Amino acid sequence: MNEGTMMYDLARRIFPIYRSITGEGVRETFRILKEWLGDACTFNTYEVPTGTQVFDWTVPREWKIRDAYIDDEEGNRVLSFRDNCLHVVGYSCPADKVVPLEELLEMIYTQPDQPDVIPYVTSYYKDRIGFCMTENQKKALRPGNYHIVIDSELFDGSLTYADAVLTGETEEEILFSTYSCHPSMGNDNCSGLVLSAQLIRAVAAMPKRRYTYRFVFGPETIGIIAYLSQQDRYLSLREKCRAGFTFSCVGDDREYSIVHSQSGKALSDRALENALKSRDPAKVKHYSFLTRGSDERQYNSPGIDLAVAGFCRSKYWVFPEYHTSADDLSVISPEGFQGSFDVMMETVELLEHNAVYRTTTPCEPQLGKRGLYPTVSQKGMYDSVAAMMDLLAYANGERDLITISEEIGVPARELIPIARKLEEAKLIERMCAQ
């Protein structure tokens, strides 16, 4: 079974769980991930009590929902949480009352430009009673009284986040981060949880690792802020983290999207861009930091200063099913997951092998005597060794492999085996990790 299929199966398993920024849904999701990962890593979960200050934020009350529905005067069930969990605004206050249509309408959210979908709406930080339905459902509501019930609870509890760290030869870190707060939607964000989990397995299975790999899971915004704030993790990350990526909407099979870090030129950007160079350029989209929307917002913020890039297939906000009931298991696929996994593994490969090289001899070395150069010289023969000659010419002790790749126009993936060959022949030497 290939990785894509395994990932899709895992997505199917966690899809039905109702997640929010706090609560049992998140905990249940983490339990499944931990079990699925098995021995691959130590999967740590953390609870942050309601009221805890995390940087400028305060951890909110925990939220639990058991049921919700709207009945009309005849007792017909207009809407039920059991049909689709998106029908209730996330973090809705409890309610059990009869209201006339006019009052009900003020509590209803729809997506008028997509009249057949239920939008995903939340109100974490302001008490509110709210329902979501399709625009067509709303239009069909007739005057009269409605019995609305939200069997929810807001109470002092805790917010849950998790991480897994795979130590490498050095303390320098590569960071992967995804969020755990979205209820039943497929691409956003079952897919990110699943890609992170599969990457943990793959990285754990690598025979050796130069870098330490850190995988972070938490509710978007507040969870990552809590993660960075607590134990002053941001200080050690700022010191050790060399590159990082946030995952969002990585399960569909449409395009590949990179959301650049603030400078757009960090190692994160350069490594991921380079890996994407081997993909069909028509399917690769490059988004500026100005279009950021997930936790790259926190990682790149002044004071944190981690140049983390975002990775998506169809970018959040852009694909039509985004944040609606249409973002279900049909949007994602084994093929989509496999594509995301392959890109991220190639990125890991590039980072592992990236190094600043220096040639060991002035002038070009005599490659022929080492079997690395054609022994007959006729026009056109240089082409076959051009990448090797270029690598030798640009390995001046200042450029790393990715920079050389960019300057000579050859994907870094193709340069890695050449660099290894030249290193074994002692024609180049590694200066230091970058």
Add this chain to the structure above:
Amino acid sequence: MNEGTMMYDLARRIFPIYRSITGEGVRETFRILKEWLGDACTFNTYEVPTGTQVFDWTVPREWKIRDAYIDDEEGNRVLSFRDNCLHVVGYSCPADKVVPLEELLEMIYTQPDQPDVIPYVTSYYKDRIGFCMTENQKKALRPGNYHIVIDSELFDGSLTYADAVLTGETEEEILFSTYSCHPSMGNDNCSGLVLSAQLIRAVAAMPKRRYTYRFVFGPETIGIIAYLSQQDRYLSLREKCRAGFTFSCVGDDREYSIVHSQSGKALSDRALENALKSRDPAKVKHYSFLTRGSDERQYNSPGIDLAVAGFCRSKYWVFPEYHTSADDLSVISPEGFQGSFDVMMETVELLEHNAVYRTTTPCEPQLGKRGLYPTVSQKGMYDSVAAMMDLLAYANGERDLITISEEIGVPARELIPIARKLEEAKLIERMCAQ
């Protein structure tokens, strides 16, 4: 009465005065400006005696002209200074003689490509007798003798320049400079004198000023060289001046032109460009320093090194009426003046509010609890706060507001109130003036 109308009225008043690089016309103009400005500022005038060395130049003799004409053999007045003062080449030597047509023709200047206008011609530094007329007038001259009279005088006198300084909270200066040497032409340069005067009034009326504002008036080239040279003003300007602008042809209502400083990236360029971003891009022209022509030539010269940018509506050289009798009061208008005034006041506003900001908290702050962020989250809602989020994300203690404006693509004018709001909420803090 709006500023444009007041400015046009002032232009009408100074238009008829005959100005040159020295003489009573300049002094009379300065007297009117001083009177018009009233209590707004101390308007200082300075006299530099003939023969004074100013850098590489020597202040020439003062020039006075009372009358000039050409009569033909029949006593018909072919041309009279009283009809149009441009008929005499500026700084013409006195003359009173009868000459045949051939000799007269050598003294005549026309604009052959514009046969109906009198060109504006000067000969400040070489003794010369010269008349200007339309090409058609010249073609109509018939053989015969002509009585030519120029009742002018060149004598040891002085060159006059002026300035006004409005002190601010700091000694850092913003410079505005315009020239006072052109006879009756509307756009070039009544308009510059008028814009400077109106700006003095407006800046003087500002409730507080971070910068000190310096307004310089003098004959083009020699006057500004004298200004910079005397009292070693260029040394203190080089130290204190943060941005500067020369005004030329700022009274018409065609386009907005910026003549960039040598680097094109100085604060002057960036502030004025930013202010122009709110104007119709089709009406904004960007000129390289290679097309400079007014006193930005002196300010930017090596040894002075003030990165001053030029501001025009239709740029000198470019509009058809330039340096001809067609550049009269019909070329300029209240609307044209108002546009120039608004752009320069917006530039002043940007400079006053420009600062390097730093966010005070790692990660994004919780804007919702401060009423600065939507409390409901649904797709599309981020747009309304994107500029605020971007400002927070880019305020890293290194970028000034104008740089942030350029990087996030939002005019600085729109960022100023946002920055004020964030500063009041103590979410960003000012590092230092730039």
Add this chain to the structure above:
Amino acid sequence: MNEGTMMYDLARRIFPIYRSITGEGVRETFRILKEWLGDACTFNTYEVPTGTQVFDWTVPREWKIRDAYIDDEEGNRVLSFRDNCLHVVGYSCPADKVVPLEELLEMIYTQPDQPDVIPYVTSYYKDRIGFCMTENQKKALRPGNYHIVIDSELFDGSLTYADAVLTGETEEEILFSTYSCHPSMGNDNCSGLVLSAQLIRAVAAMPKRRYTYRFVFGPETIGIIAYLSQQDRYLSLREKCRAGFTFSCVGDDREYSIVHSQSGKALSDRALENALKSRDPAKVKHYSFLTRGSDERQYNSPGIDLAVAGFCRSKYWVFPEYHTSADDLSVISPEGFQGSFDVMMETVELLEHNAVYRTTTPCEPQLGKRGLYPTVSQKGMYDSVAAMMDLLAYANGERDLITISEEIGVPARELIPIARKLEEAKLIERMCAQ
């Protein structure tokens, strides 16, 4: 007789000589060049014994060839070295045996995409018996036995290279390098030898030289590596060399090609680019360092670090006759040589006159009193002095003349006389050589 004609005559003289990376052909060529140069310079030749280590390389055995042919069973001469010396693979081992067609075919090299030319093929570092013929000749071979004879010899001898150094006022050097290893081909490389020789004459005849000029001649790759390695020449070159050029295929009259140094922004690039600006842009080709192929490979390599640019007319690899028997005396011409010579002399001129200038007076100087500026001011007159005014405005003690040329868009060649005039008028002064 112009230089082009003299150069073509010299090319005709050295064309027939059979050159390889070692041997009498190279020595004979150098003897002719030395004689042709006469008193213009001291032309030094050097012998490097077989087996000498030069950086990563070992000087190979010397090769001598006396004759070679193939006879068929009927005694018909299928191919003879005396008809065309390209018929034998360079550095072929001796042979005298009868082989069947199948075996012969394995020794034969052709250029299938150009069926009427004999390709130029070498095998310097691997023992091999090889013949070259046209594809059509090969196709005409009938089954049977063939008597193949190569009367060659490989023996411990030496590799020959040469140089000539014309000392200047300073020890700073300009380098010209060309290769001496190609047998009878016109553009590649008789032409490079000839251009270098003519330049030696011209530079030697210059009344004064700021720079010292070094001309290097040696077999491509191994010869230049030997040159740089021996006497640690690369260390002093790295210290003293300011710009350098390799010559290859400089005798045809098609286009002008520059092969950029690695950065593409070195003085070599900038000077040659500037000289080429005066040529028809449609005939100037700019090649990136990634397309390098001659000894700029060695000069630019890490550890040598000389930012040498390549100069060609039609670039090697690109023109159809390249490395075939079609590259004969008909490809090159007096006109082609003259064009190359003119470009390189203009480049020398630019380098000699390039300097960092600083204006001596703040503000613009009064050019009128020095007769350098129109005394009448009317619109349009500024154009005639724009280049002079721009030079004054940009001469800030940091830009060299070539940089000013690039920034103001005027070829440096036109700025040289202006700079001289301003220097004589003491309006600019030279800071230091660059």
